[in-house]
Amino acid sequence: xxxxxxxxxxxxxxxxxxxxxxxxxxxxxxxxxxxxxTGAVSILVALLIASVKSGxxxxxxxxxxxxxxxxxxxxxxxxxxxALSVGFxxxxxxxx
Amino acid sequence: MEDTLSKTxxxxxxxxxxxxxxxLFLFTEMLLFGGxxxxxxxxxxxxxxEFHAAAKELDRTIGAVNTLILLTSSLTMALSIVALxxxxxxxxxxxxxxxxxxxxxxxGNKYMEWGAKIHHGIYPNSEHLLSLGKGQILFYGLYxxxxxxxxxxxxxxIGVFVFIFYFTLSGSVASDNSVKxxxxxxxxxxxxxxxxxxxxxxxxxx
Numbered sequence: 484x485x486x487x488x489x490x491x492x493x494x495x496x497x498x499x500x501x502x503x504x505x506x507x508x509x510x511x512x513x514x515x516x517x518x519x520x521t522g523a524v525s526i527l528v529a530l531l532i533a534s535v536k537s538g539x540x541x542x543x544x545x546x547x548x549x550x551x552x553x554x555x556x557x558x559x560x561x562x563x564x565x566a567l568s569v570g571f572x573x574x575x576x577x578x579x
Numbered sequence: 580m581e582d583t584l585s586k587t588x589x590x591x592x593x594x595x596x597x598x599x600x601x602x603l604f605l606f607t608e609m610l611l612f613g614g615x616x617x618x619x620x621x622x623x624x625x626x627x628x629e630f631h632a633a634a635k636e637l638d639r640t641i642g643a644v645n646t647l648i649l650l651t652s653s654l655t656m657a658l659s660i661v662a663l664x665x666x667x668x669x670x671x672x673x674x675x676x677x678x679x680x681x682x683x684x685x686x687g688n689k690y691m692e693w694g695a696k697i698h699h700g701i702y703p704n705s706e707h708l709l710s711l712g713k714g715q716i717l718f719y720g721l722y723x724x725x726x727x728x729x730x731x732x733x734x735x736x737i738g739v740f741v742f743i744f745y746f747t748l749s750g751s752v753a754s755d756n757s758v759k760x761x762x763x764x765x766x767x768x769x770x771x772x773x774x775x776x777x778x779x780x781x782x783x784x785x
Contacts, residue, residue: 503651514639533775540771551595
């Protein structure tokens with residue numbers, strides 16, 4: 484009956500292919516960075532790039548960009564739960 | 580009466596509800612893997628040197644190839660939805676098959692990688708592994724559990740696509756009713772995201 488227009492038609496083949504190219508380039512950057520520097524900096528950079536990559540996947544491939552405010556906000560919930568879990572775990576590990 | 584009911588059920592579609600349900604499921608998946616990532620980071624913190632030594636043994640090339648395979652499969656997945664929305668059912672089916680084949684290629688690589696490790700005597704509870712340090716045992720334990728659970732998700736994803744392929748072929752998934760395809764896509768992309776983190780954490784940061 485009622486089918487809401489999801490607006491997905493807004494993104495064509497081109498958007499996805501460009502996103503894919505960006506993801507591949509970011510992967511190459513991660514490999515290059517971690518090859519030369521093995522310190523804490525490379526861990527940080529690698530995780531930062533991984534987060535940018537997952538952001539791109541979420542926002543474009545997973546259509547979060549076209550979803551309503553509810554989906555955009557709800558997504559923050561597991562991130563918050565995860566961040567809290569990490570925070571409290573390391574409070575324990577560091578000050579034990 | 581029953582006839583009207585089934586007819587209503589047949590025509591009733593709740594796009595937002597279906598999406599919401601899928602995202603809620605994906606949240607639980609994120610936290611499932613999230614817990615393991617916390618475990619990984621705590622032990623990495625505690626056994627930094629041994630994790631460093633163990634991670635060196637992993638093959639960066641196989642990891643990089645598998646990353647490329649999964650990223651590309653995510654692309655073909657997204658393209659299959661675009662193709663269907665544009666009314667090109669045939670192209671959508673082609674992209675779905677390519678996605679499945681890429682998933683199988685990923686698993687093939689994983690099989691060879693695990694096979695090489697097992698050949699070298701590195702598998703859970705193996706004599707060789709137990710003779711190594713505590714940190715290395717933990718590293719490989721996490722490696723097998725996390726990449727194993729991830730590979731299981733890839734297997735399930737391929738299984739789901741077999742059904743979606745059939746649904747698209749039979750027309751129950753179509754350009755005006757594509758939520759099943761879209762939700763399977765969401766699942767596939769999430770599996771990709773998990774790999775985006777697994778790859779640097781196990782293969783790159785040594």
